[in-house]
Every structure is written in C-alpha cells, then in structure tokens.
Amino acid sequence: MKNKKGKTIMVTSSKGGVGKTIFLLNLAGVLAKKDQKILLVDCDLVGGAIALNLDLVAEKNIFHVFEDLANRRYQNYESYIIPYHKNIDVISSCKDPRQALKIDMEYIVSFLEEMKNYYDMILIDTTHGLTKDNILLLDKMDIILYVMTNDLMDIKNTKAFMDVMNTIEKDNIKIILNNSRDIGLNYFSKYDIRSIVGRNIDYSIDPSLYIKNITSFLLEGEIFTLNKSLTFKDKNDLRKLENMADDLIKE
Numbered sequence: 259m260k261n262k263k264g265k266t267i268m269v270t271s272s273k274g275g276v277g278k279t280i281f282l283l284n285l286a287g288v289l290a291k292k293d294q295k296i297l298l299v300d301c302d303l304v305g306g307a308i309a310l311n312l313d314l315v316a317e318k319n320i321f322h323v324f325e326d327l328a329n330r331r332y333q334n335y336e337s338y339i340i341p342y343h344k345n346i347d348v349i350s351s352c353k354d355p356r357q358a359l360k361i362d363m364e365y366i367v368s369f370l371e372e373m374k375n376y377y378d379m380i381l382i383d384t385t386h387g388l389t390k391d392n393i394l395l396l397d398k399m400d401i402i403l404y405v406m407t408n409d410l411m412d413i414k415n416t417k418a419f420m421d422v423m424n425t426i427e428k429d430n431i432k433i434i435l436n437n438s439r440d441i442g443l444n445y446f447s448k449y450d451i452r453s454i455v456g457r458n459i460d461y462s463i464d465p466s467l468y469i470k471n472i473t474s475f476l477l478e479g480e481i482f483t484l485n486k487s488l489t490f491k492d493k494n495d496l497r498k499l500e501n502m503a504d505d506l507i508k509e
C-alpha cells in the first residue's frame with residue numbers, strides 16, 4: 259500500500275479538556291467510513307489517552323518509534339501500529355511519563371512525514387498550549403485543526419494563540435468551535451468570537467453531537483461515529499462533521 263500522498267493533520271487547543279480527543283476520534287470514524295486509510299498518532303505525550311479510549315493495549319508506542327529511530331534500530335513502521343478498524347491504525351502515547359521527557363520530537367516529525375506514503379490522513383492528537391513539541395508540530399504539519407469552546411477564558415486564550423500564528427504567518431489553521439462539549443455554553447455568538455479572536459470560525463460542532471452516554475462508548479472502546487446502530491437523527495447530526503471530512507479529503 260505504499261505511494262499514497264497523505265496529509266498530516268494536527269488537532270490542538272489552548273485549553274485542556276475542550277474535546278480534542280473525542281472530536282479527533284469522531285472525525286476518524288467519519289473519514290474511515292469514506293474509505294480513507296487513517297493513522298491516529300497520539301502525540302499528547304504525557305496525558306495521551308487514545309489507546310485507553312479505544313481500549314487498546316500497545317506493546318510498542320511512540321517512545322519506541324523515537325528510541326529506535328535515534329538508535330538506528332528502526333526497520334518497519336508496522337511494528338508500532340495497533341490495528342483498530344479496517345481503515346484505522348493507531349500509534350499510542352507513552353506508557354510512562356518519564357519516556358515522554360526523553361522524546362526528541364524532530365524524529366517523530368520525520369516519521370509522520372514518512373507515514374504519508376502509507377495513509378491518506380495521519381491524525382495527530384496533542385496536548386494543549388504552545389509547548390515546545392507543539393510548536394515543532396505546528397510548524398511541520400500540513401493542516402492544523404484548532405479546537406475551542408464558547409468559554410471566555412478559552413476565547414481570550416485563542417486570541418493570544420492566533421496572534422502568535424499571525425506573527426509567524428501561519429495560514430493552514432482551521433478553527434473548530436466545539437459546541438458539543440458542554441451543552442448550553444452559548445453566551446458568545448460566532449460574530450462576537452470572530453471579532454475577539456480576529457479570525458473566522460471555520461467549522462462548528464453542533465450541541466446535538468453531545469454524546470449523553472459517552473462513558474459507555476469509552477468503556478467499550480468504541481468510536482461514536484462508527485456505531486452501527488446510529489439512528490437517522492444521529493446521522494443527521496453528523497452532517498457537519500461529514501462536510502468537514504469532505505473538505506479535508508479535497509484539501
């Protein structure tokens with residue numbers, strides 16, 4: 259399956275807990291149903307929870323990718339992969355936070371670049387904020403999906419984040435207003451947010467995508483958007499996410 263021309267897509271935010279990981283998994287589910295070959299890479303090195311969310315056990319993880327590359331022992335990407343779905347593979351975050359401190363992200367960036375040969379989309383989960391690792395990823399990834407909520411502190415942090423992005427002339431960022439994280443959090447209109455942040459909101463996720471029984475999905479290691487018993491109403495709610503997926507495929 260070599261010779262794809264995949265894209266690296268980083269999901270990040272200024273604030274923790276805004277729904278990045280759930281959003282990334284739901285997007286992966288929608289893309290997988292469109293027959294895109296997806297690699298999920300957990301670059302939230304200390305707090306990463308993709309494997310936990312998907313109930314996967316990893317023998318090797320992102321630390322081993324780094325360690326083997328740095329020590330010239332790296333042979334084949336497949337040995338770091340956990341298969342999850344016919345179109346979704348996963349590389350898990352570190353098991354031990356001490357491993358996270360040792361990783362030199364430059365090695366991971368070149369590994370992600372290589373993965374473009376094998377996958378249509380490489381979806382990269384990260385921690386929040388402008389950490390050293392995130393800055394390096396921001397610089398090198400093809401597309402940045404920035405997740406925010408309708409919360410005053412988050413909006414102010416987003417302005418500060420976007421000011422930095424303007425300074426470095428980054429224009430491959432899409433802002434996603436996540437209205438599905440907390441229903442009822444709608445004090446500011448999209449227009450208000452745009453005037454504070456100084457950039458357009460590219461996509462919003464409807465409150466109707468608030469998943470009431472999210473714990474049962476997490477316990478089952480299931481991706482909501484891949485659930486076979488979704489009702490027509492649920493499918494209707496997914497339309498915006500599908501439009502976003504179509505745009506990403508076209509980019």
Ligand SMILES: Nc1ncnc2c1ncn2[C@@H]1O[C@H](COP(=O)(O)OP(=O)(O)OP(=O)(O)O)[C@@H](O)[C@H]1O
Binds near residue numbers: 276277281305469
């Ligand atoms: N669509 C949703 N429906 C219901 N609850 C949600 C949804 N998205 C997020 N949540 C709630 O918010 C919590 C945090 O979500 P998530 O882990 O995706 O955020 P995050 O931005 O990745 O957090 P972190 O900064 O810790 O990585 C979830 O455990 C869940 O309780």
Ligand SMILES: [Mg+2]
Binds near residue numbers: 278279302307383384
């Ligand atoms: Mg997360």
